[in-house]
Amino acid sequence: MANDAPVALRLHQVSVTRGQQTILKEVSLRIPEGQAVAIIGPSGAGKSTLLEQLRLHHAEQVSWCPQAPGLVPMLNLYNNVYMGRLHQRTTLANIANLICPKRQDVEEIAVLATSLGLLNGDPKRLYQSAERFSGGEQQRISLARALYQQRSIFIGDEPVSAIDELHAITVLQQIKAAHRTMVVALHDVELALGCCERIIALNNGRIVLDQLSSEISRNQLLALYPHEQY
């Protein structure tokens, strides 16, 4: 696949074994800067494991959005998002934030939360504990935390699976616009074809397809899911 841009993410013959099972089998991969890539494949194919390897190999550049929201339930929306930049700030600044958040941080997170439809016109929702948001909203808080990291590469494991189809497209476009490179595991092949220029399919720990979306048909992708009904 010709692309002269510098490589943003690279794996070279990476294998991952857990217990008796080899989950990734000598996977090699180069993702150029500027590309939006969907990782697809049936459940258990190794998508999360592949994303984990990409993240571990490029930790400093990556904004990471895991499959489970991973929020602190009793902390409010604001503080859960603020955690995205904990490591970029001093311990003192982080403690001060818990007592008296800076206006600039509050405003920035409010803008982000609004853009993801989390405030519904009510700024007080910024101070509502995460556990009082719905599953889909909690996923969007997790996304806001990843976006707040402001890194050049976004890696997300099913980042829009709890968001309805219409909003999922908008949210993926928003993620794309905020990062130079995006790699997301998606179970929805339509979404993958519509929002990502390159599709990488995994099966049983191996890459079985790696093509530009413009060169693949929907049926070709559906054939990768023989046991699932669409």
Ligand SMILES: Nc1ncnc2c1ncn2[C@@H]1O[C@H](COP(=O)(O)OP(=O)(O)OP(=O)(O)O)[C@@H](O)[C@H]1O
């Ligand atoms: N920590 C672990 N210990 C043992 N086996 C594991 C571990 N993590 C994952 N696996 C196994 O590795 C395989 C791939 O898992 P992985 O989560 O990467 O798949 P996936 O394609 O992301 O699946 P899904 O779409 O269901 O999230 C599965 O068979 C899973 O049971």
